[in-house]
Amino acid sequence: MITERRKQMLNKRANFEHYFWRTTAQQEIDLIETENNRISGFEIKWNPGKKTKIPDKFGQAYPDAEVRSIAPDDYLQWLL
Secondary structure, three states, X not given: OHHHHHHHHHHOOOOOEEEEEEOXXXXXXXXXXXXXXXEEEEEEOOOOOOOOOOOHHHHHHOOOOEEXXXXXXXXXXXXX
């Protein structure tokens, strides 16, 4: 899904940069997108019922970042 997202952004000629975020304690965010100093994080879950927990350290480091969960029932909207 990350590769498809990157392809869509390239096709739109969007000016996004993509990153992965992980602490030494193995807390992680699957995909980070930055555009114009705006940070968005995405947690990709195959089980839509699984609750997404945003790592405390990420929230402390990037308090203005938006983080959302992507599941099979809404991934197409996210890709497009």
